[in-house]
Amino acid sequence: MARRRPLVGGGSSRSCWGWWLRWAGIGLALVAAFLLGALTRVWVPGVPSSALMHAYGASDPTKTVRAQGLDICTQQQQHQQQPTCSAPRPLFTISHPKSGRTWLRCLVSHAFACLNKYNDTLSLADIEMYSGNVLDFSHGEPHHPFSSTPWDLAYAFAEERPHNREHGVLLVRDPRDVIVSSYYERRYREHVRWIPPWTSLSQYITWHKGSLRTLLMFLNLWSAVVEKPGWTVLRYEDMRRCPHQTLRHIVNERLCLGVSEECIQAAVRWCDFGSLQKRAEEAGTSGGAKIFSPASKGNPNSRKVRKGKVGGYRDDLSEADIEYMEQTIQKHLVSARIFGYGTPPTITTED
Numbered sequence: 612m613a614r615r616r617p618l619v620g621g622g623s624s625r626s627c628w629g630w631w632l633r634w635a636g637i638g639l640a641l642v643a644a645f646l647l648g649a650l651t652r653v654w655v656p657g658v659p660s661s662a663l664m665h666a667y668g669a670s671d672p673t674k675t676v677r678a679q680g681l682d683i684c685t686q687q688q689q690h691q692q693q694p695t696c697s698a699p700r701p702l703f704t705i706s707h708p709k710s711g712r713t714w715l716r717c718l719v720s721h722a723f724a725c726l727n728k729y730n731d732t733l734s735l736a737d738i739e740m741y742s743g744n745v746l747d748f749s750h751g752e753p754h755h756p757f758s759s760t761p762w763d764l765a766y767a768f769a770e771e772r773p774h775n776r777e778h779g780v781l782l783v784r785d786p787r788d789v790i791v792s793s794y795y796e797r798r799y800r801e802h803v804r805w806i807p808p809w810t811s812l813s814q815y816i817t818w819h820k821g822s823l824r825t826l827l828m829f830l831n832l833w834s835a836v837v838e839k840p841g842w843t844v845l846r847y848e849d850m851r852r853c854p855h856q857t858l859r860h861i862v863n864e865r866l867c868l869g870v871s872e873e874c875i876q877a878a879v880r881w882c883d884f885g886s887l888q889k890r891a892e893e894a895g896t897s898g899g900a901k902i903f904s905p906a907s908k909g910n911p912n913s914r915k916v917r918k919g920k921v922g923g924y925r926d927d928l929s930e931a932d933i934e935y936m937e938q939t940i941q942k943h944l945v946s947a948r949i950f951g952y953g954t955p956p957t958i959t960t961e962d
């Protein structure tokens with residue numbers, strides 16, 4: 612006690628009290644900070660709780676879809692859309708992890724490089740850098756290690772301020788495929804592995820935090836943007852079917868970059884799934900392309916460019932898992948009408 616005396620001054624009993632008071636003070640401050648944090652997470656400005664429960668825009672069938680992109684594969688035949696080009700570059704782009712943004716990145720970065728005549732030296736390592744000239748990518752934190760329940764996601768959503776954003780791109784993919792892909796990503800590739808190594812895929816899909824339920828909330832929340840004519844909503848499945856139209860739409864109709872048809876064709880060729888996967892397989896574990904290299908050689912599930920197959924989830928899940936997933940989607944995916952993910956995808960023969 613004698614040693615502590617100079618800190619608090621006074622006699623030995625008073626110094627003891629001072630010590631306790633100090634720690635009680637620190638404790639109270641921590642509790643207050645925690646409560647304050649919790650409160651700011653619950654009262655999200657601009658996101659009323661009813662909206663969270665019913666999915667913006669998707670719950671009311673009378674609201675019209677004004678975003679572009681959902682008809683990307685039929686657009687050309689149906690109507691000639693006048694390019695508006697008022698969107699700022701890089702254009703804000705949101706997607707849940709594992710929804711195919713690497714591929715979109717590849718397409719736009721090659722198109723941009725080609726436009727500026729340095730496509731011949733483009734490497735995997737450049738993809739991230741060049742794509743940033745065209746699209747500004749965000750995930751909105753659905754895998755945040757401490758706070759990624761469906762409810763927490765609303766907070767991240769509000770922070771992204773979709774209401775104030777007149778322009779953007781939303782990239783979505785069938786949640787059945789996303790969830791399987793996200794399991795492998797988090798199990799084998801994530802830099803800090805927040806999911807325990809003994810977690811099975813079947814356990815993972817039942818989690819509320821950072822898994823299927825959160826993903827469905829993500830789709831519900833972001834479905835809000837379909838009411839905005841300045842947004843492009845792309846389904847990964849359409850992007851696979853119609854990569855040329857997708858790329859043309861983004862670089863020429865949305866951003867008016869004036870990319871030539873040769874460059875569009877070359878970009879789609881360069882980003883062809885098979886060749887992209889091959890180049891990723893050969894990527895070194897150091898240098899700019901290391902994010903593409905497989906986490907462990909010989910484990911195909913540890914690849915960055917893993918499968919990309921539509922409906923591929925059926926290879927990895929049991930009947931019971933699929934049943935659980937379908938029920939969860941029926942119950943929680945309020946925005947199914949918008950994205951068309953209410954029913955399982957038809958099996959494709961590609962890949």
Ligand SMILES: *[C@@H]1O[C@H](CO)[C@@H](O)[C@H](O)[C@H]1NC(C)=O
Binds near residue numbers: 731
């Ligand atoms: C670069 O772009 C040109 C078209 O301008 C194309 O012919 C060529 O194949 C492209 N190179 C690569 C590596 O994609």
